[in-house]
Amino acid sequence: MDRNTPPVQQSELTLQAQLTEQQKEILNDDVLQFVGRLVQRFSSRVPELLAAREERQKAIDAGALPDFLPETADIREGNWTIRNIPEDLQDRRVEITGPVDRKMVINALNANVKVFMADFEDSFAPAWDAVLDGQRNLRDAVNGSISYTHPESGKEYQLNDNPAVLICRVRGLHLPEKHLLWNGEPIPGSLFDFALYFYHNYKQLLAKGSGPYFYIPKLQAHQEAAWWNDVFSFTEDEFGLPRGTIKATVLIETLPAVFEMDEILYHLKDHIVGLNCGRWDYIFSYIKTLKNHPDRILPDRQVVTMDKPFLNAYSRLLVKTCHRRGAFAMGGMAAFIPSKEPERNAWVLNKIQTDKSLEANNGHDGTWVAHPGLADTAKAVFDDALGARNNQLDIRRGEDAPVTAADLLEPCDGERTDEGMRHNIRVAVQYIEAWVSGNGCVPIYGLMEDAATAEISRASIWQWIKHGKALSNGEVVTKALFEQMLEEEMIVLEQELGSEVFSQGRYREAATLMSKLTTSDELVNFLTLPGYEYLQ
Template sequence: MNTLTIERTDAASEALPEPKPATGGFRHAEPRLEVIAPLGERYDEILTPEALAFLAELHDRFAGTRHDLLAARLQTRVDAANGRDPKFLPETERIRADRTWRVAGAGPGLEDRRVEITGPTDRKMAINALNSDAKVWLADQEDATSPTWRNVVEGQLSLFDALRGRLEYTSPEGKEYRLSRDIRETPTIVFRPRGWHLTEKHLRFHDRAGRALPASGSLVDFGLYFFHNAKRLIELGRGPYFYLPKLESHREAKLWNDIFVFAQERVGIPQGTIRATVLIETIQAAFQMDEILYELREHCAGLNAGRWDYIFSIVKTFRSRGRRWVLPDRKRITMTVPFMRAYTELLVATAHQRGAYAIGGMSAFIPNRRDPEVTERALAAVAADKRREATDGFDGTWVAHPDLIPTARAEFDRVLGDRPEQLHRLREDVEVTAAQLLDIPSAGGEITEQGVQDNIAIAIRYLESWLRGVGAAALDDLMEDAATAEISRSQVWQWLHDNTVTAEGTRIDQTSIVRLMAAAVAGLPRFEGDRFDDAISVFRTVALEPEFPTFLTVGAYARFL
C-alpha cells in the first residue's frame, strides 16, 4: 500500500507549475489528500504531488458545498414522497422571463456536434472512439465506466497519452491498436466526470476539522483531467470541455461554475475557456433548465437529453406515490410517449432560446457484425430515433458504436445540410406545462411477466460485468450501462412495493421475483472469476429490500470495488 500525503496551499492566485512525475511520498500540514491504494505502472504520472495539491484545494474549497447540496437532494426526495411535485420555481421566474441573456455557446472544435460517440476511457475503447468518424467523443468516467481504482487512474492515462499523440494498446491476443491520424483531426473530446453523489474511496481528504473523508469522485475526475490537460487542449484548439451528469438543481450547476472559475484562475488560463454541456437526466433538472443554463452561462455550450437516467429519475422520485406513477415494461417507455416528448421538446426550445446546443440521447440498439438481421433491425431503430431528434431541432446526437455513426449522421445531414447546427429554430411553438412533464400515465402499456424477468436478468448481468470492471456491456444486442441497469432494478422495486399484478395475473411479490431470479440466473454461463453471486447479492439489496438505495452503484462500490 502506497500513501502520498500533500499539503494544501493558500495561494489561490498562484499559477500551478507544469505537472511533473512524483518522486515519492511526503508529509505536510493539514488539510491534505492521501492516496490509500496501490500505485500501478505510470500512476505517478497522474498522481503527482502537484496534481494532488490541486485536488486538495478543490476539496478544501468545494467539498462542503457539495455535502450541503447532497443533503438538499434528500429533502427534495422527502417532499416528493409526501406528495409535493416538482415545479417551475417561482423565485427564479425573472430568469425564465428575461429573453435577452445567452450562454457562451460552442467553443473551438465544438461547432459541429451532429454525431457524438460515447464510451469508457480504457485504451482500446479510447482508440476506437478517436479513430471513428464522429465529431465528438464523450470520454466517459461515469455511467459507462466501472469506477475501479485501475479504471479511474488508467482512464486518465489514456486521455493523457491520447492528447500527446502516443496512445497505443496491444490486446492479450496480440492485436495492436493505435491512433490512425493526428490528434487534431480526431473527434473533439468532451470528458464526463462522475456525478456529485459518488465518492473516490482510494483518495482520502482530511478537512480542516481533522475528519478523514473519502474524496469526491466528481472533483477527482475533473481535477486530474483538467490539471494535466487544460493547457494541452488549448494548444490543440479544442478544450477543455466537460459533460456534467446527474444535476438536480441550478445550485448544483452554480457549484460547477464556481469550480470552473477557480480552476481556470488557478492554472492560469482565461476565464470562459471551459465549456460544459449539462445532461438533463433528472425530473428535478427538467424544471430548472433555464436556471441551470443561467448559472453556467459563461461556460455553457449545451444541454443533453439523458433519456435513460431521466426515466430512472421518474421511477425513483415517484416510486412510493401509488399506481398512477407506475411505469410499464421498460421496452414500452419510448421517446414518443407524451411525457418523454414534453421533456425533449422543452429541452430543445430552452437550449435554443439561450444559444445552447441541444444534443439528443442514445438509442440502446447496437449492431452485431455476426448477425445481419440483428444489425438491420438496429440500424432501422437508430435511424428512426435520430430522424425524430433531427426533425425536432436537436443539433446532434449520441451513438454507442462506430458502426452506427453513418446512420445517425445521414439523418442529421438531411436536416442540417451544410449548417453545423440549427440554433435558429427557436421552437416557439413549444409550450410545455408541469402537468405534461408529470403525465406519467401517458406511457400506457402493461407490465408483463416477461418484462419483469427481462429487468431482473439485465440488472444481474450488468452488475456482474460492472463488478468485474466493465461498465458498458452489450447484452442481447442492447448497450447497457449503469443508467439502464438503474431503470431495471428500480422498476422491480416499484412493482414489488406497489403489489403490481402482471398482465398474466401474477402478483409481483418476493416469491415471484425470487422465482424469476432463479430462472434468469439458471441460463447464465458461469466462468472462472465471474461475479454472479455478488451481483445477485447487490440486486437483492437494491431491488428487494424495504429501503430504496438512491443509486445501486453507491453501495456496490463501497462493498466490492
C-alpha cells in the same frame, strides 16, 4: 503493487494506495496539490447539495409533484444568453460515448463522429487502477501519442489524422473517491476526475485550438450548477485563464432538473455550451422521484421510448429552452449495437433511423451512439436535417404550446409483463456482475448496457412490488415472486453463459446485491454506491 503498505500523506490529503511509477506520472505532487486546493474550497458544499436533494424528495414522497420554481421565474422570463460556443464544438451532429480503456479511446476518436465523450461515469466502474489508467489514456490521446497493441492478435491501434473532439464526463456528485481522503473522508469523485483531466490536458488542448471540455452528469438543481460554475471559475483563475475557457455540457437526466433547465444554463452561462437528453437515467429518475406515486408507474422499459408523451415533451422543452439561450440541445443515446446477422442488423439500423429522425425533427443539434457501427446511420439522419448548417440553433419552436409540468409528468401507457420482468432481472444481474468485476459497459442481448439501464431494471421491479402492481398475466408482483423469478432466471443465465463462465464470474454476488436493492424497504438511490464497495 503492495496494497498493504502504509498510506502516503500529501498536505491535508491522505492517499490510501501505493502508486506504480506509471501512476505517479498521473498523480504527481503538483496534481495532488491542485486536487487539495479544490477539495479544501469546494468539497464541504457537496454534502449540503446532496442533503438538499433529500429534502426536496421528502416533499415529493409526501404527495407533492415536481414543478417549475416560482422563485426563479425572473430567470426563465429574462432575455439573457450563454457566453459562447467554441469553434470546434459548433458541429456536434453525432457523438460517441464509452469508457476510457485504451483501445476504446482510440476507436472512438477514430469513429465517423464529431465528438467522443470519454466516460468516468455511467459506462465505467471506477476501480482505482482503471481511473488512473483512464486519465493516462486521455492524456496520451490529447498528446497524440496513444497507441495500443492487442496482446493476442498483435493488431495495432493508433489515432487517425483527424480524431473527434474529446469531452470528459466526470463522476456525479454522489460518487466518492475512497482512495483519497480529506480529513479522513473520501473526496468527491467528480473533483478528482475534473482536476486530473484539466491539469494534464488544458495546455495541449488550447494549443491545438480546442479546450478543456466536460460533460456534467446527474445534476438535480441549479444550486449544483452554480457549484460547478464556481469550480470552473476558481480553476481558470488559478491557472491564469480567461473566464469561459472551460466549457461544459450538462446532462438533463434527472426529473427534478428538467424543471430547472433555464436556471442551470443561467448559473453556468460563462461555461456552458449545451444540455443533453440523458434519456435512460431520466427514465430511472422518473421512477425514483415518483416512487410513492401509484399513478405514475412505468411499464416494461422496452416500451418506454422517446415517442411516449412525457419523454417527447422533455425533448421538445430541452430544445426550446437551449436554443432560446444560444445553447446546444443534444439528443440521447442509441444503445443498440450492430448485429452480424443481416436481418437483425437491418432491424437495428431501422430503429436507429426512426429514433434519430424524431430527435432531428424536434430540433436537436446532434445525438449519441454507443457503437462506431451506428455512426453512419445516425450521421445520415442529421446530415439530411442540417443541410448546409452545422447545428439547429435557428430552430426555436416558438409556435409550440408551452410544455407544462403535467406534460412532463404524464403517466406512460404500456404493459408490465412476465417476460419484461424476467428480462429486467437477467439484464440487471449481468450488468451488476460486470460492474463489480470492474467493467461498466457491457453488451447484453443486443444493447450496450450501462448503469442507467440496470438502474431502470431494478427500480421498476422495486416500485411494482411497493404498489402491488399486477403483470399482464394477472400475477401480482411481490417480494416472493421476485425472489422466485430471480432464482429461475439465474438458471437461465447459467444455461445462456455456460457453466464455466457462470462459475468463474461473480453472478451469485450480483444476484445477492440485486435482491437487496430490489426488496429493500427504501429505494436505494444508486446501485453504484453499494457496488463501489466491491471495487478495489
